Amino acid sequence: MPDDFEFGDGEALDVELEHRQTLVFDGGGVRPSWRGRVKAVVFNIYIHDLPDTTSTKYGYADDLAIMLRRPTWKAMEVGLNRDMGILADYLQKWHLQLSMGKTVSAAYHLNNREARRELDVHVGNKRLEFQQAPNEGQDNSKGLAHPSPGGFDLGSFPPDPTHIHASPGITRSRILCPSLEQKSTCEQVLAGIAPASLRRDAATLALARKAQKHDWHILHKATTTPAPPCRLKSRHPYNKAAQEMLQSIPEDLSRDAWLAASWKQTWETAGPSRMQRYIRDPGGGVKGEDMPRHLWTSLNRLRSGVGRFKSSLKKWGLSDSAACECGEPEQTAEHIITGCPLYSPPSEAGLFDLGPETRAWLHDTELAI
Incomplete structure (x- = not known):
């Protein structure tokens, strides 16, 4: 497909996609590749007729996932097996090959007695690998705002194989589970994790500094121009928060250093507790992590x-x-x-x-x- 292809030409686009054999070549035209070269509209058109499934389909860029919620393990396995069969037939029809090495399943539930149980989901005669904590090569604690634990990665067109990751299932189990009722940050200190509000502010600071530095950044204008007046007190727009942080935090203070200092200040001003008498720096770690x-x-x-x-x-x-x-x-x-x-x-x-x-x-x- 040439770089000057006009997407407004619907008839030409229909011809290109009629048999799903469209190839997109990188700079030298050496190998077909999907990633980074095709605009989102082509990808969306290419998969616009994904078949209906009982599971809900989610997508981010070229990554797709199906998720199913059922009250029992058996019902969940039946539903996921049926839907994976439907999608496998669709991929075969349009010459897309399933990569079993990257296809995994996962289950999220609160039933501690069955914490080690695995989903029995198959594609053809092969059982999908079950992962307790699926990972697509990214740290799910950061990065995307809503990272999916697994999904279909339609990474390339034939002759390159298309990879499909996971069909995670979700089951809901009602069990008696004692909850932590202390609303302090003691448990976060023991885990070495800063409060969520401070981690969000630290991420905002890093994003604002990057947007301020580069004029090509999508948030550059919102970060560098005065924020419009906010009519509702309940609203906390990014541009207002970003500008306040850029003005109040020294440029030579790194994000991690600011997070550590802010966490320590929050810890010192919180209500008295046994832990505060002995732990001065909440981000400095606590002894005993080497124990069983x-x-x-x-x-x-x-x-x-x-x-x-x-x-x-x-x-x-x-x-x-x-x-x-x-x-x-x-x-x-x-x-x-x-x-x-x-x-x-x-x-x-x-x-x-x-x-x-x-x-x-x-x-x-x-x-x-």
Whole structure:
């Protein structure tokens, strides 16, 4: 297809796409390629007649995914197998080859008892690989605002094979799941993850600096020109936030340095807690990450005060009594740390310093929280 092809010529476009054999050559015309050369309109026209499926289809650029929500695993597998069969027939009809190496399935649910169960989804006689956390070569914690865990990647036209990634399924299971009711940032500190609001601001700062620097950037004008007056107080447009950050944050302060400083300031101004007495820098990490998971879990439940303490189990309806084995009417984290004759650790500070005595206590204690 020549570079000066007129997309307004509907008849010519119909001819080009009549048999789905359109090839797009890169600069030297050496090899056919789809990525980076064909405008979105051609791609959309090429796949405009994707067959109807029970699953919902999602797309971002040339990546597509189907997602299905069902109350049981069996119903989900039946639906996904049927829809993958429909789509496989469509691809075969238009000379597109399925790449089984990049085709995966995934399930998202809250049923912890079946956390290791895998979806049984086939295409033809081959079973799709199941992934607990699908990855398309990107870190899903950053980048796209709505990254899909898997999808169809219609990466090229014949003779290059077209790759299809995943058909993720979603099942909903109603189970009794105790929730963390503390609304502080203690759990984020233990996980080493900054609050979402600060991470969003850091991403806005990086984007604003890039847009301000390059006049070709799509947000350059919105970043460099005064923001129009906002009529609704509930609205927080990008241009206003970006300009305020560019004016208030020094240029020589990196995004990561600003995030760390802002997180520390937020942590210091939050309400008092046990963790704040011993953790001064929330982004500096906490000791104990090298421990086995069951010990690390118990340690952090004591640190945060959120866990399977007898008082919590009674509150959740999982126990008839909130009493501790030592005779205390209510077993809480505070009681265990400061006054329990059976389970008390060597010291409160030791839960954060993790000296040899505390590590030995965690290994030997019969406390189950």
